[in-house]
Amino acid sequence: MGIILVDLMLFGFLVLTALAIMRLTNLFAVTMLAGLFSLLAAGLFVTMDAVDVAFTEAAVGAGISTVLMLSALALTARNEKPFVIVSRRMAVPLICCLVTGAALIYGTLDMPAFGDPDAPVHTHVGGEYITRVIPDTGVPNIVTAVLASYRGYDTLGETTVIFVAAIAVLLLIGFPRSATRRRDEDGSE
Amino acid sequence: MHHHLILRVVAKLLLPFILLYALYVQWHGDYGPGGGFQAGVIFAVGFILYALVYGVDALVRVVPRGVLVGAMAVGLLLYAGTGVVSLFLGLDYLDYSRLAHDPVHGQEWGILLVELGVGIAVAAAMTAIFVAFATREPDIDDEDW
Numbered sequence: 001m002g003i004i005l006v007d008l009m010l011f012g013f014l015v016l017t018a019l020a021i022m023r024l025t026n027l028f029a030v031t032m033l034a035g036l037f038s039l040l041a042a043g044l045f046v047t048m049d050a051v052d053v054a055f056t057e058a059a060v061g062a063g064i065s066t067v068l069m070l071s072a073l074a075l076t077a078r079n080e081k082p083f084v085i086v087s088r089r090m091a092v093p094l095i096c097c098l099v100t101g102a103a104l105i106y107g108t109l110d111m112p113a114f115g116d117p118d119a120p121v122h123t124h125v126g127g128e129y130i131t132r133v134i135p136d137t138g139v140p141n142i143v144t145a146v147l148a149s150y151r152g153y154d155t156l157g158e159t160t161v162i163f164v165a166a167i168a169v170l171l172l173i174g175f176p177r178s179a180t181r182r183r184d185e186d187g188s189e
Numbered sequence: 190m191h192h193h194l195i196l197r198v199v200a201k202l203l204l205p206f207i208l209l210y211a212l213y214v215q216w217h218g219d220y221g222p223g224g225g226f227q228a229g230v231i232f233a234v235g236f237i238l239y240a241l242v243y244g245v246d247a248l249v250r251v252v253p254r255g256v257l258v259g260a261m262a263v264g265l266l267l268y269a270g271t272g273v274v275s276l277f278l279g280l281d282y283l284d285y286s287r288l289a290h291d292p293v294h295g296q297e298w299g300i301l302l303v304e305l306g307v308g309i310a311v312a313a314a315m316t317a318i319f320v321a322f323a324t325r326e327p328d329i330d331d332e333d334w
Contacts, residue, residue, distance in 0.1 A: 051222040055214075059230040064315055067237055071322035137296035139219045147224065148300040152283035156268055158226075159307050163265045166314035175254060175321050 007047055014040045025080040027073055035066035048114075052143040075173075193242070200242040207235040215308045219297065225304035229264075229311025236316045245323045248316075257317040264310025271302045 017037045024030050038061025045054035112119035129142055129150065139145040147155050211231035218224035240248035272283040279287070285299020286292035 052224070052227075055222050055227050056230075059227050059234070063234055064230050064237070064319075067234075067241075068315075068318060068322065071319060075322065075325060136293070137300065138293040139297060139300060141219055141221065141224075143222075144218050144224050144300060144304070145296075148303050149283075149285065149296055152272070152303065155303065155307065156272070156283065159265055159268055159310050162314050163261055163310055166261055166317050169318045170258070170321050173321050173325055175258075175317070 003047055007044070010040050010044050010047070014044070025082070027076075027078055027080060028070075031066060031069045031073060034069070035062045038062040038065070052141075197242055200238055204235055204239060207238065208232060211235065211312075215304065216301075218304055219300065225307030226311050228304075229308040229313075230315060232308070232312040233315035233319070236312075237319050240319065240323060245320060249320065249324070252316065254317070254320065257313050257320065260309055260313035261317065264306045264308070264313060267306030267309065268303045269306075271299055271306070275299070 014037065017033050017040065021030050021033050021037070024033070038057055042054045042058040042062060045051070045057055116122075129146055133139065133142045133145045137145045137149055139149075211228045211234075214221075214223035214231060215225060215228035218228070236248060236252065239251070271285070271288075275284050275287065276282055283299075283303075285302075286295045288295040288298045288302075
């Protein structure tokens with residue numbers, strides 16, 4: 001009962017935050033609310049016992065991406081451009097959203113209930129991992145064992161993605177060897 | 190330089206604990222939640238906090254840009270290199286079973302090494318992205334804010 005109340009409260013705040021993000025035009029406030037959104041999502045992951053995911057969401061979503069968004073915001077405008085509502089143009093996106101949303105809700109009807117022990121995810125490969133992880137690797141945290149050993153290729157790809165993303169950012173916005181030299185060049189112009 | 194005295198003192202007090210916690214998450218990922226990715230992010234957050242309070246130039250003096258880019262590559266190569274080592278030991282790519290005297294210990298060593306690679310790559314990449322953004326001169330005036 002208590003956990004349901006916590007879930008309802010977190011989901012309620014999540015929806016309120018999303019609505020506030022939609023309505024606000026001040027990008028600074030939007031960035032801070034996006035961080036709050038991630039923190040609430042991390043809380044929800046904790047109530048689902050997915051602590052590794054919650055940890056990542058709190059550190060990346062609420063922590064570092066907020067800082068990176070703020071530093072990107074410093075290079076651009078602080079307010080969104082005023083949005084002119086043209087009712088003729090709204091029909092198609094609205095229908096797209098409604099149809100997609102209805103399809104997603106229809107899709108959830110077939111899903112097993114949360115924590116259902118007969119769900120396919122628990123009866124096939126999940127149980128296999130739980131019985132094999134300790135004899136195979138001796139690592140008590142199954143998530144770590146799956147990430148780094150059984151699914152090592154995927155994690156290698158993930159690390160490569162982060163490496164490539166950082167290289168792309170450095171190439172796009174520039175990474176001068178030294179800030180002082182660049183400042184001298186600016187001064188001489 | 191005397192602005193935000195409390196902020197500077199508190200940040201200086203917090204920094205060692207943030208970095209120590211990152212190391213804890215890194216090496217304790219086998220037993221508790223977390224691992225290389227989370228540890229790398231927390232480590233980068235420590236550096237970014239330092240940059241926010243003391244300025245990006247101070248951070249660049251501590252970790253030069255070349256070190257950041259190098260560490261990104263070293264982390265990724267440590268991961269990929271662990272896989273190459275297991276190839277030379279006669280196993281599949283990223284199969285760690287022969288990295289130690291018995292397969293279970295080999296797996297533990299392999300997981301530790303690749304997580305360390307992930308941690309180094311993520312910490313360097315996040316810090317590099319922040320430094321790149323923060324050292325770029327903004328194009329807008331203060332009045333626009």
